[in-house]
Amino acid sequence: MILANNICLGYDNKKDIIQNAKFKINNKDFVFITGSSGSGKSTLLKSFYSDIKLKSGTLLVNKFDLNNIQNMQLKKLRKSIGIIYQDYKLIKEYTVEENIMLPLKINGYSDKLSRDQAHKLLKHVKLPNKAKCYPDELSGGEQQRVGVARALSHNPQLILADEPTGNLDDYSADVIWNLLKKANEQLGIAVVVVTHRIPDNFGLSFRKFSISAGEVYES
Numbered sequence: 001m002i003l004a005n006n007i008c009l010g011y012d013n014k015k016d017i018i019q020n021a022k023f024k025i026n027n028k029d030f031v032f033i034t035g036s037s038g039s040g041k042s043t044l045l046k047s048f049y050s051d052i053k054l055k056s057g058t059l060l061v062n063k064f065d066l067n068n069i070q071n072m073q074l075k076k077l078r079k080s081i082g083i084i085y086q087d088y089k090l091i092k093e094y095t096v097e098e099n100i101m102l103p104l105k106i107n108g109y110s111d112k113l114s115r116d117q118a119h120k121l122l123k124h125v126k127l128p129n130k131a132k133c134y135p136d137e138l139s140g141g142e143q144q145r146v147g148v149a150r151a152l153s154h155n156p157q158l159i160l161a162d163e164p165t166g167n168l169d170d171y172s173a174d175v176i177w178n179l180l181k182k183a184n185e186q187l188g189i190a191v192v193v194v195t196h197r198i199p200d201n202f203g204l205s206f207r208k209f210s211i212s213a214g215e216v217y218e219s
Contacts, residue, residue, distance in 0.1 A: 082151030141172025
């Protein structure tokens with residue numbers, strides 16, 4: 001699923017944020033990535049979908065070599081990944097339904113299939129009556145549930161979540177964690193989550209990677 005060998009990540013000519021990281025994330029793993037603010041958690045996550053390029057080392061994600069990935073391969077890689085953002089990144093001009101349909105439409109699915117999948121997922125995230133609403137008509141917790149539905153819409157092999165509960169109250173955070181656990185347990189999707197704090201009594205087997213002083217280690 002993800003195989004990193006001595007990868008270094010950073011910006012311009014500044015000191016590397018991630019230094020010589022070496023690890024493996026398997027199919028169906030649930031992984032938390034923790035560390036202090038500025039430690040490189042989000043930088044590492046972005047490297048998994050090639051939003052940040054490697055400075056050195058090798059990185060394979062879903063069998064794609066990110067060192068030499070071309071545009072067509074990058075599109076295929078991103079089709080296999082669902083991404084959940086802390087700030088939701090929903091398109092304000094699109095309805096909830098249209099936001100969830102977007103990855104399917106990009107992947108060439110018909111309007112009918114895309115819409116059917118969106119409504120199925122809205123039931124799954126307990127927002128069946130919000131299809132025609134716009135993002136700014138929803139609470140933060142509801143917007144993040146739409147974000148989860150969008151990430152699941154195209155049946156990804158891997159979900160990457162960057163502080164998915166950072167802006168949410170405890171109830172909404174619990175809903176998001178339960179949705180991610182179900183994606184992992186019931187659908188077999190590998191989940192990698194950047195977070196400042198792992199929830200108490202998570203109730204699911206997981207792995208934990210920590211980042212400190214540029215080093216990535218499993219704890």
